[in-house]
Amino acid sequence: MTAFPIVWYSFGMAKSTRKKLVALVGRPNVGKSTLFNMLTGTRRALVEDTPGLTRDRNYGEVTIRDKSFIVVDTGGFEPTTEDVMLSQMRTQTLVAVEQADIIVFMGDAKAGITPSDYEIVRTLQRTDKTVLYAVNKVDSEKQENFAVDFFGLGVEPIYPVSAITGYGADELIDAILEGIPESISEPAGEPLTKIAVVGRPNTGKSTLINLLLGEERLVANPAPGTTRDSIDTVVKYHGKEYVFIDTAGIRRRARIVDRVEKYSVIKAFQSIDRADIVLVLLDATEGVTDQDARIAGYAYEKGRGVIILLNKWDLVQKDSNTIHAFTAHVREFLKYLQYAPILTLSALKGTRAVKLFGLIEEMESVYRKRVGTAELNKFIEETTTSHPPGMHHKKPIKIYYLTQVRTAPPTFMFFCNYPESIHFSYKRFLENRLREAFDFRGSPLRLVLKKRQ
Numbered sequence: 001m002t003a004f005p006i007v008w009y010s011f012g013m014a015k016s017t018r019k020k021l022v023a024l025v026g027r028p029n030v031g032k033s034t035l036f037n038m039l040t041g042t043r044r045a046l047v048e049d050t051p052g053l054t055r056d057r058n059y060g061e062v063t064i065r066d067k068s069f070i071v072v073d074t075g076g077f078e079p080t081t082e083d084v085m086l087s088q089m090r091t092q093t094l095v096a097v098e099q100a101d102i103i104v105f106m107g108d109a110k111a112g113i114t115p116s117d118y119e120i121v122r123t124l125q126r127t128d129k130t131v132l133y134a135v136n137k138v139d140s141e142k143q144e145n146f147a148v149d150f151f152g153l154g155v156e157p158i159y160p161v162s163a164i165t166g167y168g169a170d171e172l173i174d175a176i177l178e179g180i181p182e183s184i185s186e187p188a189g190e191p192l193t194k195i196a197v198v199g200r201p202n203t204g205k206s207t208l209i210n211l212l213l214g215e216e217r218l219v220a221n222p223a224p225g226t227t228r229d230s231i232d233t234v235v236k237y238h239g240k241e242y243v244f245i246d247t248a249g250i251r252r253r254a255r256i257v258d259r260v261e262k263y264s265v266i267k268a269f270q271s272i273d274r275a276d277i278v279l280v281l282l283d284a285t286e287g288v289t290d291q292d293a294r295i296a297g298y299a300y301e302k303g304r305g306v307i308i309l310l311n312k313w314d315l316v317q318k319d320s321n322t323i324h325a326f327t328a329h330v331r332e333f334l335k336y337l338q339y340a341p342i343l344t345l346s347a348l349k350g351t352r353a354v355k356l357f358g359l360i361e362e363m364e365s366v367y368r369k370r371v372g373t374a375e376l377n378k379f380i381e382e383t384t385t386s387h388p389p390g391m392h393h394k395k396p397i398k399i400y401y402l403t404q405v406r407t408a409p410p411t412f413m414f415f416c417n418y419p420e421s422i423h424f425s426y427k428r429f430l431e432n433r434l435r436e437a438f439d440f441r442g443s444p445l446r447l448v449l450k451k452r453q
């Protein structure tokens with residue numbers, strides 16, 4: 001079926017590097033987002049936050065005692081009526097059961113047990129996943145008796161906690177961490193480039209995956225420990241191996257998740273977390289939607305290499321200007337992703353998919369490229385001479401030297417006298433200059449400004 005020289009096999013081992021997903025479920029107002037904030041508040045960004053983008057409030061990474069997991073607050077709907085609220089809660093609970101590794105049920109000690117608590121708990125009792133039952137708003141030891149009511153649910157143990165004061169939180173966190181494996185380091189050797197295929201429901205992800213993998217091919221070279229549900233696939237192209245992540249999940253087309261766009265976004269975030277390169281699928285017949293922008297924005301924030309795919313190009317009425325009009329539209333809505341190449345294709349017909357592998361190869365090499373410090377210093381001297389960075393009060397801002405501190409994504413550290421006074425637009429300018437001077441086309445770059453010691 002496919003025209004490319006591709007061999008693929010399932011990659012069992014990569015599964016272990018997927019971070020466990022912990023879902024918080026419960027009625028509105030029990031304190032899910034408060035607990036979410038408490039858990040994720042400990043997180044420290046490696047490089048400074050990107051201005052202009054807000055972090056997704058429902059999805060966050062938590063690292064405690066050398067263990068990391070992802071926490072999802074399943075709330076955040078704004079139900080209009082009691083009925084809508086109930087049906088959304090049912091869906092949330094089902095999705096949590098399907099997607100999460102550990103589920104934390106939350107009750108509200110101040111409100112006591114309600115019929116919907118019973119309903120959620122009955123659903124959770126049917127899963128064989130780990131479920132922890134927490135009763136929130138037990139702000140101190142004196143209030144422990146508020147939680148007693150919840151023994152009536154017939155589940156144990158019950159964790160009385162307070163998302164505000166932190167009372168009891170240690171016990172709950174310990175119980176969560178019991179289900180989280182120690183973080184495992186990447187296997188030695190050159191790490192394989194990991195590629196995520198993401199997008200809203202129906203943009204063509206499974207069609208593309210099937211095209212790239214070639215549906216009829218058999219498992220060629222199963223890695224040891226491969227299981228039927230292994231979620232990643234290694235694809236060999238031009239003698240190089242790439243890991244396509246979460247492929248089984250995409251192929252399986254989880255029914256509930258597909259109906260709930262919000263969860264498809266969470267799934268996309270989860271894949272982006274693990275990826276080096278992200279293929280963002282857009283439906284060319286629909287243009288860029290808010291959900292697309294959230295997904296692409298997250299990939300940008302995470303510093304991933306991004307390739308934007310305008311899929312279903314076969315359905316678009318075309319004339320000589322069409323491609324320019326579409327490109328302008330995408331650039332307008334995804335402003336921050338100016339560096340990302342855009343490719344039109346039809347996953348269904350298989351057109352231009354070969355070109356996609358070419359783009360992936362190019363992006364991979366720039367994403368892992370390293371530039372020597374001597375070259376960089378020559379560059380910074382010339383650039384700041386022709387375009388000085390401005391003034392801090394009455395003193396000139398100086399950039400003394402520049403070094404590349406890591407690859408994937410290429411990250412540069414600028415040492416200067418007044419880093420906080422360098423204007424955002426000047427930073428943008430440096431980024432663009434760097435990209436041109438060293439041919440980092442298509443790759444995200446990270447710039448870190450540091451005060452010289």
Ligand code: GDP
Nearest residue numbers: 028029030031032033034075136137162163164
């Ligand atoms: P969600 O709808 O489940 O996400 O609930 P929120 O996190 O928005 O919390 C609902 C309300 O409960 C807010 O007014 C919180 O301040 C309050 N709340 C959350 N956690 C606690 C807690 O541990 N103790 C007390 N006393 N109030 C809490």
Ligand code: GDP
Nearest residue numbers: 201202203204205206207311312315346347348
């Ligand atoms: P997913 O939900 O993102 O995995 O999307 P699917 O791969 O299931 O595709 C959704 C629908 O769009 C299916 O009916 C596909 O046949 C169709 N589709 C996917 N890619 C293309 C394309 O390039 N052209 C056309 N015409 N249809 C497509």
